[in-house]
Amino acid sequence: MAFAPYTAGGGPVTGFTTITVKCSSGLAFKVALGPGATPGGSVSQRLLSNGSRSLQYNLYTASDLSSIWGDGTAGVTLSGVASSEGLATSLTVFAELPDSAMNRLAMPGIYSDLVTVTITY
Numbered sequence: 001m002a003f004a005p006y007t008a009g010g011g012p013v014t015g016f017t018t019i020t021v022k023c024s025s026g027l028a029f030k031v032a033l034g035p036g037a038t039p040g041g042s043v044s045q046r047l048l049s050n051g052s053r054s055l056q057y058n059l060y061t062a063s064d065l066s067s068i069w070g071d072g073t074a075g076v077t078l079s080g081v082a083s084s085e086g087l088a089t090s091l092t093v094f095a096e097l098p099d100s101a102m103n104r105l106a107m108p109g110i111y112s113d114l115v116t117v118t119i120t121y
Contacts (some may be wrong), residue, residue, distance in 0.1 A: 003097050008104040013097040014065075017088045020104070025085040027121055032072040033093070034116035035057055041113065043074040047079055048097075048111035055103050055111050060094040069093060073120070 001017035021029055033043075038054060041047035047054040057071040061078055068075040080089050097103065 001093070001095060003057070003095070006097055006099075006103065006106075007060050008106070011097065012089045012099050015095045016063075017093050017095075019081065020088045020090050020095060021082070021119055023082045023121060025082055026053060028079065028083045029082065029089075030072075030077050030079045030120045031091055032077045032118045033069045033075075034118065034119070037114040046113060046115070048113045050107070050109040052065040053107055053111070055097060055106050056100050057095060057097040057113075059115065060096065063092075063094050065094060065096050086104045097102065 001015055003013045003015050006013045019031060021031065023029060034043050035043045036046040038047040038049040040054065045056055046058050047058055059068045060074055061069050070076050078091055080091070082089060
């Protein structure tokens, strides 16, 4: 997922992407998202990095950004049941890069993070 360019003081930036799960018909599954690979990041406050610099962001289960998508120990996970053999189930991941005090101090650049998606059956 890529965020649109962030401008300090310009308000939060949101985005979304899709996770697709394909499994046997009727099989229940749960999808968890890790805290990210950036040092200092957590499920409650994920971080994008550019060298030693970082930007705060988070991932959510709904478009109203009310529930942080968690790793199974913090936040919430999404569950589902595969509907038909061979058909994929899509789950939308919503994201926000807030216009926080920390983010307003960030230097311009390209920031990234790597989040592990865990699907359990």
